[in-house]
Amino acid sequence: MLKRVPRWAKLIGVVVVLVGLALIPGRAKQQLEVAKEFELTPIVKLPHVGPVDLSINKAVVYLWIATAVIAVAALVINRTLKARPGRFQLAMEGLFELARNGIVGSVMKSGADTWFPYIGAAFVFVLVSNVIGLVPLPFAEHNQLGFYAATANLYVTLTLALFTFAFTHYAGIKKNGPVHYFKNWMPKGAPPVLREFIFVIHGVSEIFRLVSLSVRLFANMVAGHAILAVFFAMALIFQSYLAAAILQGGSAMIYLFEIFVAVIQAFIFAILSAVYIGGALEQEH
Amino acid sequence: MDASAAKLLGAGLSMGLGAIGPGVGLGILIGKALEGIARQPEVSGDIRTNMFIGIGVTEAVALYAFVVALILIFVAK
Numbered sequence: 001m002l003k004r005v006p007r008w009a010k011l012i013g014v015v016v017v018l019v020g021l022a023l024i025p026g027r028a029k030q031q032l033e034v035a036k037e038f039e040l041t042p043i044v045k046l047p048h049v050g051p052v053d054l055s056i057n058k059a060v061v062y063l064w065i066a067t068a069v070i071a072v073a074a075l076v077i078n079r080t081l082k083a084r085p086g087r088f089q090l091a092m093e094g095l096f097e098l099a100r101n102g103i104v105g106s107v108m109k110s111g112a113d114t115w116f117p118y119i120g121a122a123f124v125f126v127l128v129s130n131v132i133g134l135v136p137l138p139f140a141e142h143n144q145l146g147f148y149a150a151t152a153n154l155y156v157t158l159t160l161a162l163f164t165f166a167f168t169h170y171a172g173i174k175k176n177g178p179v180h181y182f183k184n185w186m187p188k189g190a191p192p193v194l195r196e197f198i199f200v201i202h203g204v205s206e207i208f209r210l211v212s213l214s215v216r217l218f219a220n221m222v223a224g225h226a227i228l229a230v231f232f233a234m235a236l237i238f239q240s241y242l243a244a245a246i247l248q249g250g251s252a253m254i255y256l257f258e259i260f261v262a263v264i265q266a267f268i269f270a271i272l273s274a275v276y277i278g279g280a281l282e283q284e285h
Numbered sequence: 286m287d288a289s290a291a292k293l294l295g296a297g298l299s300m301g302l303g304a305i306g307p308g309v310g311l312g313i314l315i316g317k318a319l320e321g322i323a324r325q326p327e328v329s330g331d332i333r334t335n336m337f338i339g340i341g342v343t344e345a346v347a348l349y350a351f352v353v354a355l356i357l358i359f360v361a362k
Contacts, residue, residue, distance in 0.1 A: 106334050212345045219348035222355070268341035275338060 022242040037146060037229050038222065040153075043139070055280075058139045062150035066129045099123050108278035111171065115277050117165060122160060123270035126151060126217065126280045130262030134255065135222060147228060151265075152221035154214065161214035164273040165206075172280030184283040213272060220265050224258045292361055296354040303350020310343045 027176035042055035077092050085093060099120040104112050133149020138147025150156050172181045185202040186195040231251035286294075318336040323330040 004320060102330075102334065106331065151342070212342070216341060216345045216348055219351050220344075223351055264337065264340075268337055271334065271338055272341060 127266035157214040296357040307347035
């Protein structure tokens with residue numbers, strides 16, 4: 001039916017709708033504090049144990065959800081494994097292939113079998129946490145629907161990066177022995193004082209790997225959620241239905257981009273973990 | 286200029302100036318990777334993997350600027 005309408009009529013219709021939206025007066029100005037989306041208020045108050053606050057907040061709940069999703073998916077795929085895979089099994093096999101050959105196999109030369117469980121688990125956990133961050137869940141203020149991701153919290157990403165940091169040095173020391181491992185931080189041919197200096201620089205760079213691994217994931221997720229929140233808030237700030245209609249299209253585009261970012265960041269986290277652990281295993285002598 | 290205005294100005298400047306370098310870097314990085322894939326399509330898988338590693342390292346620089354901007358807005362007194 002719509003095909004018979006000529007193009008100029010459609011164009012006029014669109015213009016009329018846009019002008020109509022522009023003419024409708026906006027509602028009263030509302031404030032939307034973007035920063036409040038990232039505040040952690042305890043949902044269940046629990047006592048402090050020493051300096052550690054055991055209260056359950058949004059981030060903890062999101063971690064639980066991610067864990068539950070992964071556990072349920074793993075159990076389901078384990079129970080329903082078939083020789084002729086269905087759609088779900090094909091997707092999971094694709095994920096496994098990506099982690100096994102795309103990430104671990106392409107970067108690590110030896111020790112791929114030993115370290116695949118950790119890197120694969122980190123990849124899946126970060127991926128699921130990031131993607132759950134894009135599902136609106138009722139954990140914002142007053143139980144409204146809101147976006148939050150466990151990985152948009154520096155403590156979570158720092159913990160994940162600490163695992164990689166610890167495993168890197170554990171793997172290096174176990175493979176090469178403690179003396180040999182730390183000796184390899186210094187180049188052989190360098191003069192004595194320079195060698196110690198290079199050793200210190202190498203130590204600092206190891207610490208900065210930890211910082212960059214955690215801050216990259218954290219800042220990516222925070223930036224993505226902040227941009228989404230700003231796009232939603234702009235409709236309230238401009239107080240116009242026309243701006244709201246256009247900006248909702250913009251926020252849909254940003255949302256699609258954020259799905260891409262969530263996958264890419266999980267991939268980068270896993271592949272950098274593999275590069276660091278692989279680098280500690282294969283040292284030049 | 287009062288302190289809060291200076292904080293906001295500094296946050297905007299840090300994000301804007303901090304995005305210049307990584308922007309140029311990402312452009313060079315992805316351009317060269319595409320060039321490599323166009324020349325040798327058979328190694329495109331390896332190039333893509335290494336390109337993503339490079340992207341991760343490069344874009345972290347812009348994200349440091351973002352974190353500095355966040356600190357200026359919300360944490361700095």
